[in-house]
Amino acid sequence: xxxxxxxxFLRCGxxxxxxxxxxxxxxxxxxxPYANLGRDIASNCAACHGTDGRSRGAIPALAGQDxxxxxxxxxxxxxxxxxATVMQQIAKGYTDAQIEAAAAYFAAQAKQ
Amino acid sequence: MNAHDGRTRRVRNRRAFLRIASTSLAAVAVGMRAxxxxxxxxxxxxxxxxxxGATAAKYIRKWSAGRIEVTLxxxxxxxxxxxxxxxxxxxxxxxxxxxxxxxxxAKWGVRxxxxxxxxxxxxxxxxxxxxxxxxxxxxxxLSPGVDFIYDDIPSLATPEAxxxxxxxxxxxxxxxxxxxxxxxxxxxxxxAIHIPKAPFRCPPAPYERTCQIAHYFSTRKKKxxxxxxxxxxxxxxxxxxxxxxxxxxxxxxxxxxxxxxLVDVDLATRTLKLDFEDVTANVINVIPPQRAGAIARRLxxxxxxxxxxxxxxxxxxxxxxxxxxxxxxxxxxxxxxxKSGHMANQQAKVCAAAVVALLSGDEVNLMPIVANTCYSYxxxxxxxxxxxxxxxxxxxxxxxxxxxxxxxSLSANEGEGVFADGWAHNIWADMLM
Numbered sequence: 001x002x003x004x005x006x007x008x009f010l011r012c013g014x015x016x017x018x019x020x021x022x023x024x025x026x027x028x029x030x031x032x033p034y035a036n037l038g039r040d041i042a043s044n045c046a047a048c049h050g051t052d053g054r055s056r057g058a059i060p061a062l063a064g065q066d067x068x069x070x071x072x073x074x075x076x077x078x079x080x081x082x083x084a085t086v087m088q089q090i091a092k093g094y095t096d097a098q099i100e101a102a103a104a105y106f107a108a109q110a111k112q
Numbered sequence: 113m114n115a116h117d118g119r120t121r122r123v124r125n126r127r128a129f130l131r132i133a134s135t136s137l138a139a140v141a142v143g144m145r146a147x148x149x150x151x152x153x154x155x156x157x158x159x160x161x162x163x164x165g166a167t168a169a170k171y172i173r174k175w176s177a178g179r180i181e182v183t184l185x186x187x188x189x190x191x192x193x194x195x196x197x198x199x200x201x202x203x204x205x206x207x208x209x210x211x212x213x214x215x216x217x218a219k220w221g222v223r224x225x226x227x228x229x230x231x232x233x234x235x236x237x238x239x240x241x242x243x244x245x246x247x248x249x250x251x252x253x254l255s256p257g258v259d260f261i262y263d264d265i266p267s268l269a270t271p272e273a274x275x276x277x278x279x280x281x282x283x284x285x286x287x288x289x290x291x292x293x294x295x296x297x298x299x300x301x302x303x304a305i306h307i308p309k310a311p312f313r314c315p316p317a318p319y320e321r322t323c324q325i326a327h328y329f330s331t332r333k334k335k336x337x338x339x340x341x342x343x344x345x346x347x348x349x350x351x352x353x354x355x356x357x358x359x360x361x362x363x364x365x366x367x368x369x370x371x372x373x374l375v376d377v378d379l380a381t382r383t384l385k386l387d388f389e390d391v392t393a394n395v396i397n398v399i400p401p402q403r404a405g406a407i408a409r410r411l412x413x414x415x416x417x418x419x420x421x422x423x424x425x426x427x428x429x430x431x432x433x434x435x436x437x438x439x440x441x442x443x444x445x446x447x448x449x450x451k452s453g454h455m456a457n458q459q460a461k462v463c464a465a466a467v468v469a470l471l472s473g474d475e476v477n478l479m480p481i482v483a484n485t486c487y488s489y490x491x492x493x494x495x496x497x498x499x500x501x502x503x504x505x506x507x508x509x510x511x512x513x514x515x516x517x518x519x520x521s522l523s524a525n526e527g528e529g530v531f532a533d534g535w536a537h538n539i540w541a542d543m544l545m
Contacts, residue, residue, distance in 0.1 A: 034475065034477045034478070034479065035474075035475075036175075036465060036477065037477075039175070039465075040461065040462075040465055040477060040480070041481065043171065043461045044458060044461070044481065044482065044483050046538075046542050047454055047457045047458065047483075047485070047535070047538065047539045047542055048485060048531075048534070048535050048538055048539070049538065050538045050541060050542065051541065051542045051545075055534070055538055056534070056537045056538055056541055057530075057533060057534030057537045057538060058530045058531060058533070058534040059531060059534040059535065059538060085497065085521065085527065085528055085531060086485055086497055086499045086531075088519075089499050089517060089518050089519035090483055090485070090499055090501060090517065090518075092501070092514065092516045092517040092518075093481070093483060093500075093501020093502075093503070093514040093517030093518070094481070094501070094514075098481070
């Protein structure tokens, strides 16, 4: 590929990148974060861990737990550093932001 | 009051202002329906108090802080769980162990009406009941479960004939009756089960049932045998788990025959007629093909192959009828979204959050995410699981498995059996208490 062609492709690439960046920023500016993210993600967990994380059986309770501790556990599950039955597989389904929002919700709940 | 409460209140005040400001504009400018900002106390009617409906009813009350009136219509007197019901058939649980009253929903302010929803007038926005007065709604949620299709089983054309061949695919009297038939069967007898073509409610359940009955036979009726006639070409869920259990725990008890489509049933001789063979047994169990419950098939809502209901996965609103939402086994799920109780519980929360938002003039979550965790017991103590996480894809407008998430147990064990029991009690409380 000669210099002119390279330059042409670089220019096209830069133009595409510029459009992508402006689109991304426009998107980010238009969309307000969903206010109930933590509440809703935590409700996914409730099926096994109990409503608002108040568990009745062998599955650990999450209500009133330290948020950082929940986040740390989830990341350890996700990265395979902590042994589990289902939690390694489930943790891989959630982003950091989702995990942090749910952890903050559980931390704010009364234990029982 | 702590900082969290203050923040919540500010948000509420801002929302209240936005609601007032937008009331005059909403109907035309934002496409919001006029009725959604009309009622002082919005009314939601939920039909069916199973994993989907009961969860939706409770969470709408919880997340609206009681600002939305919720009426839950249910024809049965108590909830009986399909998950764990195979253990009642196997004899290691009693029906009382899987039965939960509806009383706990009163604490959330859910009004439970024992009746049957027969018809809907979408223009008047009312649900007509079998006995009581019609119920008015601003939004209607249908979670009726499945009805059985007997069209392709000629001898089971009448309700009387249908009642003579147990499905035990809705937990309750048939669960107890199938257990009784197995207990009455002499040792040396044969139990035959027929599994319909997928999709059907709870993909692993026929194979879990096979395990439970094999557990009963291997401990109490060692000369008895099981014939599994599967219309599918292979085990539909947790294949490795079930195959391992059948080989290790129940060797010689189970005769699994794939590609066995049912042609008819001979009631007098308890014979299952297949394409190429007839199978006569002491106890027969036919799980018929299924479709959305009758109320969800009205008004053109069963628009996927005339069997299940297509929905918008952001709200679970029917794609056919505005203002009517459908949950659970009655919907056409996205690929890899099973018809499970856990899935219905998760769908119900996405729907509840959306319904509260729509009736409050707030934004609906544009990135919902749901998870499925489904345990199956291979005997009275050991269980294994399948799990998956599904996120909304805004381009394809469907739920897709999050890459890398989900998985299976390689083999069943007692530790997961304890978790399976914990799951059952927590999810029942999450729906009903």
